[in-house]
Each structure stands twice: as structure tokens, then as C-alpha cells.
Amino acid sequence: MKRNDIETIIEDRFHGSSCVFSAISTLQAPLLPEEEEYIHKCVLKRRMEFTAGRTASRMAMKKMGIASTAIPRGENNMPIWPWPLIGSISHNDNICLCVVADKTKYSSIGVDIEDLHRVHSELFPSIFSNDEIKILNKLHDEELAFQATAGFSIKEAFFKFQYPITRQWLGFKDVEVVVSSDKISLEIVSKAKIKNILPQYNCFCYSAKNFVVTGVFACK
Ligand SMILES: CC(C)(COP(=O)(O)OP(=O)(O)OC[C@H]1O[C@@H](n2cnc3c(N)ncnc32)[C@H](O)[C@@H]1OP(=O)(O)O)[C@@H](O)C(=O)NCCC(=O)NCCS
Incomplete structure (x- = not known):
């Protein structure tokens, strides 16, 4: 492409x-x-x-x-x-x-690009919750590489999206992602106060041969 x-x-x-x-x-x-x-x-x-x-x-x-x-x-x-x-x-x-x-037109935007195969399983405990790891551990090869990369990437995109609005630090485990082949979503699982000040947001993911691009945005 x-x-x-x-x-x-x-x-x-x-x-x-x-x-x-x-x-x-x-x-x-x-x-x-x-x-x-x-x-x-x-x-x-x-x-x-x-x-x-x-x-x-x-x-x-x-x-x-x-x-x-x-x-x-x-x-x-x-x-x-x-x-x-x-x-x-x-x-x-x-x-x-x-x-x-x-x-x-937009309240905020966050984007991220990440290479496939860089989010190795040793990194999972610092990036993903136990529930997210359980899902990842059921996957193999390309699907595992895609979901781990997309999950990591969307968390970084979300950080860039939320920071200009909240000015608050969020760790990787403050949010959880759900990735499927055609859809990606992300939910804040802690810091309820931040949840209340953020507008409704949408997530997207585009997967190429060697990398993944993710984005989070909120329209006005
Ligand atoms: C800030 C962070 C997300 C950047 O991601 P990265 O993969 O290291 O680097 P990227 O190249 O994708 O992005 C870097 C760009 O992000 C932007 N950025 C950095 N900090 C930012 C912030 N606080 N708010 C918005 N955008 C920010 C900058 O434009 C930066 O590029 P520049 O310094 O050349 O201008 C990452 O370093 C980090 O600290 N992550 C921990 C927090 C986190 O991701 N939590 C996840 C759950 S919300």
C-alpha cells in the first residue's frame, strides 16, 4: 500500500x-x-x-x-x-x-503507529490487565501479534487523546481494550473522575503488513 x-x-x-x-x-x-x-x-x-x-x-x-x-x-x-x-x-x-x-469539529485526537511483533509476551504484565492477558494467551501467531500491538497502540493513542483535556497521567492498566478483526474499543477501568470529563470517543485501527495505526477521537 x-x-x-x-x-x-x-x-x-x-x-x-x-x-x-x-x-x-x-x-x-x-x-x-x-x-x-x-x-x-x-x-x-x-x-x-x-x-x-x-x-x-x-x-x-x-x-x-x-x-x-x-x-x-x-x-x-x-x-x-x-x-x-x-x-x-x-x-x-x-x-x-x-x-x-x-x-x-473535534474535541481531541490521539494517533499512534506501532510495529508488529514488538509487543512480546514478557511485556504483557506491564501493559495489559489479567483479563486482557487471558484473551491474548488464547491467540496464536499473527492474530496474537496483531491484537497485542493494536492493544498497546490504542492505549498510547488514548493517552495522547485524553491528556490535552484532562492533564492527567493514566497508566496502561487504567484502560482496557477489546480488539477484534474489524473493531477496536477501549474502556476506562479506573480514575472515574477522568471518565466524567471526557467526551464520547471513538477508536479506530488500521493494520498493514508490518505495522498498526490506531486512533482515538471525539467529535464536537
Ligand atoms: C506519551 C506516549 C504515549 C508517547 O508514545 P510513544 O509510542 O512513546 O511515542 P510516539 O512516537 O507514538 O508519540 C510521541 C508523540 O506523542 C506526543 N505526545 C507526547 N506526550 C504527549 C501528551 N502528554 N499529550 C499529547 N501528546 C503527547 C508528542 O507529539 C510526541 O512526539 P514529539 O515529542 O516529537 O512531539 C508514551 O511515551 C507514554 O508515556 N506512555 C505512557 C502512558 C500511556 O500510554 N498510558 C496508556 C493508557 S492511557
Whole structure:
């Protein structure tokens, strides 16, 4: 599947959004001066990843006809989107994904990209509840790799979705996921207060040959 096909699929899930999905190496436009301060002490890999996220964000903004501006880093690494946008950024080792959308249409968005076969069973106890692990342990091979990756990824997407609204830390076991071949959902299982301040949200999952993309969004 081509890069543009994935952008189209994601833009279709987030109606009216603008997505950029591209290799980190191709997203290396110079940072704006106010963004440099966040990464001037970082190693090259992190600089490239951060630069790709900002470059992809400005490309996505351009697709929406919005002029390039800086995207500062706020509390707890949260990107600060210029009015009237919200958005979300994710990277794996090679690819950067960014989705931006109109703040008047969406309350919040979180996206994540994760490589298949990286969420090994030794990691399950720190990511999944006992109930989630019981389900995963009944699966084999490709289905296990898909569900473990999608489950982990949607939890990270949910974190990015909820943080700009709640400003609260949530651990992996504060939420539980249910994954099937065509549907993914996520439920908050603790922190009842947070549950009450979040709007109704939807989850999506797109699975490619080597990676999974997930997203969580709430419309206004
Ligand atoms: C913050 C976190 C979700 C990022 O995920 P990751 O897989 O490590 O990295 P990704 O490349 O997918 O995403 C990184 C991007 O997330 C965004 N991000 C980071 N912190 C964020 C926050 N507090 N709110 C919103 N977005 C945030 C940033 O844009 C960042 O990229 P940048 O630093 O280049 O701007 C992860 O590091 C983390 O801390 N997870 C623990 C909490 C959690 O996931 N709980 C799950 C249950 S809700």
C-alpha cells in the first residue's frame, strides 16, 4: 500500500482532517527557532524524529490551507497546536504520522503507529490487565501479534487523546481494550473522575503488513 493510500484511509476515518504519513528521513525541513530549544541536546535519532513530527505537522496544516507556524511543546511533551487546530503525532523507527483537524469539529485526537511483533509476551504484565492477558494467551501467531500491538497502540493513542483535556497521567492498566478483526474499543477501568470529563470517543485501527495505526477521537 502506498503512503498516500494510508493518508486517505486515515483522513477518511477522521472526516475533514489532514494526515501526513511519510518516512522520517524525508521529513527533515528546518525547525523554527522556538522549536530548536526542545531538542538541541538530544541525540540525532530523537532530533530527526522530532523534526519529522514538526515537518509533517506543517505539511498537514498546509493541506488545510493553514500557514506554517511553530508547534511548541507544552506540559508533559504535549504539542501545542495553533488555533484553530488540534492534532496528534506518532513515530516508529522509520515512519512519522501526523493528523491535524479543526478544533471546532473535534474535541481531541490521539494517533499512534506501532510495529508488529514488538509487543512480546514478557511485556504483557506491564501493559495489559489479567483479563486482557487471558484473551491474548488464547491467540496464536499473527492474530496474537496483531491484537497485542493494536492493544498497546490504542492505549498510547488514548493517552495522547485524553491528556490535552484532562492533564492527567493514566497508566496502561487504567484502560482496557477489546480488539477484534474489524473493531477496536477501549474502556476506562479506573480514575472515574477522568471518565466524567471526557467526551464520547471513538477508536479506530488500521493494520498493514508490518505495522498498526490506531486512533482515538471525539467529535464536537
Ligand atoms: C506519551 C506516549 C504515549 C508517547 O508514545 P510513544 O509510542 O512513546 O511515542 P510516539 O512516537 O507514538 O508519540 C510521541 C508523540 O506523542 C506526543 N505526545 C507526547 N506526550 C504527549 C501528551 N502528554 N499529550 C499529547 N501528546 C503527547 C508528542 O507529539 C510526541 O512526539 P514529539 O515529542 O516529537 O512531539 C508514551 O511515551 C507514554 O508515556 N506512555 C505512557 C502512558 C500511556 O500510554 N498510558 C496508556 C493508557 S492511557
